[in-house]
Amino acid sequence: MHSPYMITGVLNLLAASLLLISFAMLSRRRTQRLITLFAWQGVVLFASTCLVGYRADLTELYYSAALTLLLKVIALPWILHRLIHRLGVQWDSEPLVNIPATMLVGLGLVIFAFGLAQPISRMATTITRNTIGIALAVIFLAFLMMITRRRAITQVIGFLAMENGLFFAATSATYGMPMVIELGIALDLLIGFFILGIFFFQIREQFDSLDLSNMESLKEE
Amino acid sequence: MAHPWMTSGIVTTVSTHGLHLLLWLTLAWLILGVFALIRIHSLPFAARLFPLGAIVCLSIALMASIMLITGSLPQVAILPLGLPNLPFHARLDTLSAFFLLLLGVSGAGISIFAGGYFRHSHGTAPGLLCLQYHIFLASMALVTLADDAYFFMVAWETMALSSYFLVTAQHRFAEVRRAGFLYLLMAHLGAICILLSFGVLQGGRWQFTFEAMRSAALSPAWASAAFLLALVGFGTKAGLVPMHVWLPEAHPAAPSPVSAMMSGLMLSTAVYGMLRIAFNLLHIRYWWWGVLILALGLFSALYGAVFAAVQTDMKRLLAYSSIENIGVIFTGIGLTILFDASHLPLFASLALSAALIHALNHSIFKSLLFLTTGSVLHATNQRSLGKLGGLIRSMPWVATLALVGTLAIAGLPPLNGFVSEWLLLQSFLYTPLIPHAFLNMLIPLGAAVLALTAALAAYVMVKFYGVIFLGQHREPSLEHAHDADWLERIGLTWLALGCLTIGVLPQLVLRAAGAVTGTLLGQTVNLGSLFGLLAPISPKQASYSGLVLLAGIFVVVGITFIVVRALAHGRIQRTAPWDCGYPWQTSRMQDTAEGFGQPIRHIFGTFFGMERELPSPDDSAPQYRIRIEDRIWGTLYQPITRNVQRLADWIGLLQGGRLPIYLLYSFLTLIALLVFVL
Numbered sequence: 061m062h063s064p065y066m067i068t069g070v071l072n073l074l075a076a077s078l079l080l081i082s083f084a085m086l087s088r089r090r091t092q093r094l095i096t097l098f099a100w101q102g103v104v105l106f107a108s109t110c111l112v113g114y115r116a117d118l119t120e121l122y123y124s125a126a127l128t129l130l131l132k133v134i135a136l137p138w139i140l141h142r143l144i145h146r147l148g149v150q151w152d153s154e155p156l157v158n159i160p161a162t163m164l165v166g167l168g169l170v171i172f173a174f175g176l177a178q179p180i181s182r183m184a185t186t187i188t189r190n191t192i193g194i195a196l197a198v199i200f201l202a203f204l205m206m207i208t209r210r211r212a213i214t215q216v217i218g219f220l221a222m223e224n225g226l227f228f229a230a231t232s233a234t235y236g237m238p239m240v241i242e243l244g245i246a247l248d249l250l251i252g253f254f255i256l257g258i259f260f261f262q263i264r265e266q267f268d269s270l271d272l273s274n275m276e277s278l279k280e281e
Numbered sequence: 282m283a284h285p286w287m288t289s290g291i292v293t294t295v296s297t298h299g300l301h302l303l304l305w306l307t308l309a310w311l312i313l314g315v316f317a318l319i320r321i322h323s324l325p326f327a328a329r330l331f332p333l334g335a336i337v338c339l340s341i342a343l344m345a346s347i348m349l350i351t352g353s354l355p356q357v358a359i360l361p362l363g364l365p366n367l368p369f370h371a372r373l374d375t376l377s378a379f380f381l382l383l384l385g386v387s388g389a390g391i392s393i394f395a396g397g398y399f400r401h402s403h404g405t406a407p408g409l410l411c412l413q414y415h416i417f418l419a420s421m422a423l424v425t426l427a428d429d430a431y432f433f434m435v436a437w438e439t440m441a442l443s444s445y446f447l448v449t450a451q452h453r454f455a456e457v458r459r460a461g462f463l464y465l466l467m468a469h470l471g472a473i474c475i476l477l478s479f480g481v482l483q484g485g486r487w488q489f490t491f492e493a494m495r496s497a498a499l500s501p502a503w504a505s506a507a508f509l510l511a512l513v514g515f516g517t518k519a520g521l522v523p524m525h526v527w528l529p530e531a532h533p534a535a536p537s538p539v540s541a542m543m544s545g546l547m548l549s550t551a552v553y554g555m556l557r558i559a560f561n562l563l564h565i566r567y568w569w570w571g572v573l574i575l576a577l578g579l580f581s582a583l584y585g586a587v588f589a590a591v592q593t594d595m596k597r598l599l600a601y602s603s604i605e606n607i608g609v610i611f612t613g614i615g616l617t618i619l620f621d622a623s624h625l626p627l628f629a630s631l632a633l634s635a636a637l638i639h640a641l642n643h644s645i646f647k648s649l650l651f652l653t654t655g656s657v658l659h660a661t662n663q664r665s666l667g668k669l670g671g672l673i674r675s676m677p678w679v680a681t682l683a684l685v686g687t688l689a690i691a692g693l694p695p696l697n698g699f700v701s702e703w704l705l706l707q708s709f710l711y712t713p714l715i716p717h718a719f720l721n722m723l724i725p726l727g728a729a730v731l732a733l734t735a736a737l738a739a740y741v742m743v744k745f746y747g748v749i750f751l752g753q754h755r756e757p758s759l760e761h762a763h764d765a766d767w768l769e770r771i772g773l774t775w776l777a778l779g780c781l782t783i784g785v786l787p788q789l790v791l792r793a794a795g796a797v798t799g800t801l802l803g804q805t806v807n808l809g810s811l812f813g814l815l816a817p818i819s820p821k822q823a824s825y826s827g828l829v830l831l832a833g834i835f836v837v838v839g840i841t842f843i844v845v846r847a848l849a850h851g852r853i854q855r856t857a858p859w860d861c862g863y864p865w866q867t868s869r870m871q872d873t874a875e876g877f878g879q880p881i882r883h884i885f886g887t888f889f890g891m892e893r894e895l896p897s898p899d900d901s902a903p904q905y906r907i908r909i910e911d912r913i914w915g916t917l918y919q920p921i922t923r924n925v926q927r928l929a930d931w932i933g934l935l936q937g938g939r940l941p942i943y944l945l946y947s948f949l950t951l952i953a954l955l956v957f958v959l
Contacts, residue, residue, distance in 0.1 A: 176955055203951075207944045215940075276938040 067115050074108040075191040082201040086166055089153040094217050095140045101224050102132030109231055112188055116235055124236050127246055143257055154211050162208055166201050173197035188232035195232050198225030212263055212270045216256050299348045300356040300373040307419045309337050314415030321408030328396050330411050335392035342385025348378040349796045370490050372428035375796040380425045380553045387545045387644040394652045394772030395538040405450045417443040424550050430479035430489040441468040447539040448531050460530035467527040471517030478510035482562055494562045504563055508570055511558040519551035519607045522581040523913045533596035537655025544603045545648035549640050552610055560801040568622040575615030579730045582608030586737035587888055590881040591909055593666050593874045595654050606643040610636050613705050623715045630798035631806050631817050632708035637794040639701035649686035649776035653679050656769055660762035666748045666874035670755040675762040678770050680750045685777040687746045691739035695827045697783035702735055744877045753868035785827035787815050
């Protein structure tokens with residue numbers, strides 16, 4: 061029998077690695093690396109959900125974990141890989157402005173997220189309540205990543221990472237959302253992803269590149 | 282009230298289930314409209330449905346008059362429509378019944394006419410036009426029957442939207458689209474004010490039924506706020522100056538039966554709304570409200586009449602004449618509030634009767650005149666007065682019926698326009714009894730303005746009729762103008778008979794108006810017997826009898842006819858008149874619309890923004906051009922437009938076109954909100 065302290069320790073470790081991966085995503089230039097990191101985020105999420113499910117004795121969480129594994133570790137990264145092959149941008153790297161400054165802003169966001177999580181942690185009764193701050197930080201960092209990127213695909217990856225953060229927040233604050241909602245979100249994610257995939261091709265056809273700064277020309281004058 | 286034929290079965294049924302029957306009749310309109318969609322592109326099919334709609338109109342008018350006479354009112358019902366826990370409430374009282382009577386009487390004439398009018402396919406498919414037309418009619422009926430703010434606003438907006446689509450029936454013309462947009466914009470500004478007015482009227486209890494509003498006790502400030510909002514809202518719809526700018530644009534743009542409906546019926550619903558809020562939902566009225574409405578009404582009346590005098594487009598002329606008549610109606614409402622606030626209920630009911638009867642009269646004669654312009658338009662394809670003339674010979678039916686309408690609108694006895702203006706001037710005569718020294722001195726000026734307006738209205742109508750129907754054809758093509766077809770004739774005749782009936786037997790409508798004043802003010806004027814003298818206050822003061830006058834006219838005309846025939850018969854010579862020495866005379870040398878309006882343009886020059894191009898004396902092809910503009914457009918609306926545009930440009934800076942910046946907006950919003958809850 062594992063001690064509860066050990067499980068909590070492992071959970072904290074997983075949460076920390078999630079945060080680490082988020083920071084890594086913020087600084088990566090290569091699209092392919094980003095997809096790999098996103099898949100790793102999914103793996104960590106799967107592991108932590110399983111652990112929480114084991115510790116709290118909730119079978120529902122196992123289903124959630126399975127869904128995560130299926131969707132975020134296998135399906136989406138695979139589709140993304142196929143997509144960048146089809147678009148021919150697998151070796152593409154995008155210029156990032158001032159990575160240290162972005163990191164510092166990210167750090168500020170993490171501090172803000174922990175401050176924000178304190179009153180929630182005090183009210184929560186779950187064993188994972190200490191990780192709520194990390195979950196919020198992951199959301200903020202993913203948002204920051206969307207703001208700093210200029211390519212359409214990386215924006216979508218940022219969007220997916222944000223969903224990961226939300227999922228983690230739900231797990232740590234209330235042992236996950238009801239199953240129906242979770243299934244709904246998974247479906248939304250998949251469909252939204254397909255629509256965005258179609259958009260990629262449309263955008264490239266229109267501007268000959270996936271660089272979103274081209275969209276400025278759409279502005280009405 | 283025990284009426285002799287109350288006992289007969291049908292009448293009893295009608296008077297006890299009146300509200301339900303009226304709602305079913307309204308539904309019948311909608312069904313007719315939907316039915317028209319079956320063969321949406323077939324013009325003959327849609328044309329056959331309009332007279333059926335007229336039958337519904339007639340039934341509604343009949344029911345409304347039965348309700349007004351037998352008086353088992355008010356009736357209430359809760360409709361199985363609306364949102365859950367927020368059903369539509371309907372209520373039929375004398376005020377609703379009066380306006381339903383108006384809607385039915387004028388609507389019947391217009392619908393019959395419309396059956397003959399829509400001969401050429403306009404922009405909108407005929408079936409769709411028929412649907413929009415009947416939705417418009419039904420929504421106007423529902424506005425008068427609504428008994429909660431929610432239902433009222435739904436019906437009100439349906440009315441605005443359906444009429445917008447009717448106005449833009451010929452949407453291929455850019456000017457029609459522009460007029461439609463202006464109308465829609467003003468309609469929504471008005472609707473927002475009305476909505477806010479209801480928001481104030483509920484008095485903090487958040488009950489939006491009219492029943493709750495009647496019992497809400499508002500402080501004077503809030504009551505005034507509700508009143509002013511309602512005045513702006515309904516004034517916009519009615520076309521009170523300075524909210525009138527949409528009216529001269531939208532009315533000419535619409536097909537003629539639609540112009541008739543908008544001018545004759547829709548403007549009346551605005552009057553209804555104003556009366557409903559001022560006299561039924563608000564529990565108190567202050568004298569300065571009356572002064573405000575009186576001033577606005579008189580100014581609108583004068584403004585409309587002056588502008589009508591200088592118009593050269595026949596439908597624009599009628600549109601400005603509508604502004605004038607709405608001004609007269611609101612003058613009556615203003616006097617009513619003034620009398621009511623001064624605790625003079627008898628005179629208040631006199632002024633209110635005048636306003637109500639004028640609303641009814643206006644709906645009849647203005648519909649009649651708009652419809653005649655429709656017939657003229659069909660026959661000649663001309664709207665400009667400068668290219669018409671002499672149509673009395675090729676279109677005798679239309680010319681005769683238009684004459685009835687113009688005489689009525691000019692306020693000549695024994696037609697209906699005289700009755701209401703006479704009643705209104707009568708009520709002006711009692712204003713010295715109002716206990717405010719300054720008002721006593723100022724209001725006689727109002728009576729003078731009203732008299733001036735009436736004279737100008739007559740002048741306008743001489744111009745309208747004279748330029749279109751009298752004189753010589755100004756264009757050779759007018760020789761072949763054809764008269765109205767039989768359905769159009771029936772519609773026009775119906776309305777002309779309405780003018781005559783009300784003029785000869787004003788007691789009929791005074792009874793109907795008396796039922797309303799009895800409900801709203803608790804007082805009715807002296808109704809008199811049906812065929813006797815009309816003496817609303819007392820026979821010693823002033824009285825009028827249409828019958829005697831009509832008989833007098835017949836006798837005088839008859840005697841003159843006989844005398845002339847006896848003296849001059851068989852001794853008439855036809856020769857060419859002396860041509861003043863000119864070598865040739867053309868039909869272009871008659872008095873024109875511009876020429877006829879010139880004195881007015883000269884006297885009231887300050888009202889207009891004028892641009893004139895005068896030809897130089899040695900110009901071989903001289904051209905005279907004049908453009909007359911509404912000053913209010915430039916002084917009130919253009920600055921507002923400019924400022925809105927500037928504000929919009931400022932806000933437009935937010936839209937830089939860069940996606941990361943947009944994301945940053947939402948991110949910063951999120952952070953700000955989180956800081957706020959922290």
